[in-house]
Amino acid sequence: MKTTIDNTFDDFKTALNNNPKLQEEFKEDPVRAAESMVTTNPKDTDSWIYRIIVLALGLSVISIIAGLIVISVNKIPLEEQLVTIFTAIASGSIGALAGLLAPSPKK
Template sequence: MEKIKIDSRKLQETLANELTGFTELTGQDLTKVKGLVETAVETSRVKPLESDVWIYRIVVLVLGLVVLSATLGLIFVFNDATSKIPETLTALGSGALGALAGLLAPSPQREN
């Protein structure tokens, strides 16, 4: 299915002009229709964070790779007891793990 890009401002202006012309021709007041059209155009705007699943996939993948690389770095590079683990590596792994948990945790829903 092919996505169609629509300029919502242009659509809103065109519909407003058409409704104004129709009102002048017929004498009917179409302000309710105009309000409904404007409301529909405003609510139809979809935010990329809500519609584009690839944003979350990329973020989760990158954060997962940071956690894995920090863990593997701790295991393989600093495996002897005399090596001191850098705090930066621990902070990177902890921060990425916390961000990943925050992204994947369900967001709270308000009850109306």
């Protein structure tokens, strides 16, 4: 039987303390019992993590583009370094979005 735990040692201890059958399995063969445990990763189960990151990166790209459009329409003088910084932030955000939204290879 597979025992599912979070990816923390505290959850492992709790599962071991609360499950007498798991305790017996560890007494008989600790290696086999440890291999029967399945860990969950919050990235796999919590979709809000990706939603928040994608939203933040998307908003940064959109705000930089909108800001540069407003600056160019109003003919506000800008230093070259500031435009370079905006370009670096926007391109980094686009790259991060591409990395997050690209399908991951199957194991």
